Amino acid sequence: MAILDVKNLIHKYIAYEDSQDESQEIKEEIKAIDDISFHVEKGEFIAILGRNGSGKSSLAKHINGLLMPTEGAVYVKGMDTKDYRNLLNIRQSAGIVFQNPDNQIVGTIVEEDVAFGPENMGVPSEDIWKRITRALEGVGMSAYKEASPNHLSGGQKQRIAIAGIMAMEPECIVLDEPTAMLDPQGRRHVLTLVKELNQEKKITILMVTHHMQEVLLADRIIVMDHGKIVMDGTPKEIFSRVEELKKLGLEVPYATELAHELRKEGVPLSEDITTREELVEELCQFV
Numbered sequence: 001m002a003i004l005d006v007k008n009l010i011h012k013y014i015a016y017e018d019s020q021d022e023s024q025e026i027k028e029e030i031k032a033i034d035d036i037s038f039h040v041e042k043g044e045f046i047a048i049l050g051r052n053g054s055g056k057s058s059l060a061k062h063i064n065g066l067l068m069p070t071e072g073a074v075y076v077k078g079m080d081t082k083d084y085r086n087l088l089n090i091r092q093s094a095g096i097v098f099q100n101p102d103n104q105i106v107g108t109i110v111e112e113d114v115a116f117g118p119e120n121m122g123v124p125s126e127d128i129w130k131r132i133t134r135a136l137e138g139v140g141m142s143a144y145k146e147a148s149p150n151h152l153s154g155g156q157k158q159r160i161a162i163a164g165i166m167a168m169e170p171e172c173i174v175l176d177e178p179t180a181m182l183d184p185q186g187r188r189h190v191l192t193l194v195k196e197l198n199q200e201k202k203i204t205i206l207m208v209t210h211h212m213q214e215v216l217l218a219d220r221i222i223v224m225d226h227g228k229i230v231m232d233g234t235p236k237e238i239f240s241r242v243e244e245l246k247k248l249g250l251e252v253p254y255a256t257e258l259a260h261e262l263r264k265e266g267v268p269l270s271e272d273i274t275t276r277e278e279l280v281e282e283l284c285q286f287v
């Protein structure tokens, strides 16, 4: 069974106009998700790409029931997110990490913060301590367990937010631009951690990102535009479609772009080059 099954998902936001009388008038309807279907198998690492406003965050929020489908359905391990009796189980199975770590920290000390999720799940207290220890070790933040989150860097806070999710022991973690507010070092730490969670702990990852280097960590890329999925494939498949990506307002990795330009000039390079090493290797065959 797929860990995640999205079926003909449509989500409309309704913007209301404030009016003097009590009844609110509908101002406009925004179709943020426009009939999306896809499956995710356990253990996959998927990057979700798309220009601003393409519906990435709206999709992410459906995966653990923070948003409900207007039409269609989302199933997490077969559980329909629309059935409120499933919500606790769903939130245990699929955790979500947002862009801004400041909005996700609830505790006044680190270990309290990490305990928040498992406490709410009703995990017995001796187990909570074990989970906190494991989660903080996992994100490399054990030394800070008694620190105040306010004194941590953005990257460290984001690792604490991830530890809070890990302590709930989910099978799937959704990350919505987790590195957007971090400096390069913070980004590197968080990405290394996400990759480890996928490869070593076999946690299914869906990561929304704008950064091409981050996209290359994934084994599958879903590209969204205007609320629809417009591409779905491996990084090599996706990045061989340079012109289409540009039309969708997306960049491609530098090596891919250069190889594309050289191909246009008649240099016979492969279409699936994504790294500098691959480009150098192919170019070296000509000298």
Ligand SMILES: Nc1ncnc2c1ncn2[C@@H]1O[C@H](COP(=O)(O)OP(=O)(O)OP(=O)(O)O)[C@@H](O)[C@H]1O
Pocket: 013, 014, 015, 030, 031, 032, 050, 051, 052, 053, 054, 055, 056, 057, 058, 059
């Ligand atoms: N709470 C909301 N109320 C009304 N419209 C919304 C709301 N949240 C998002 N939208 C609209 O839905 C569409 C999709 O937004 P969403 O935030 O999902 O896109 P995104 O791909 O995550 O964008 P970004 O790259 O800027 O984060 C946009 O047109 C956005 O303006």
Ligand SMILES: [Mg+2]
Pocket: 056, 057, 058, 176
């Ligand atoms: Mg977003």
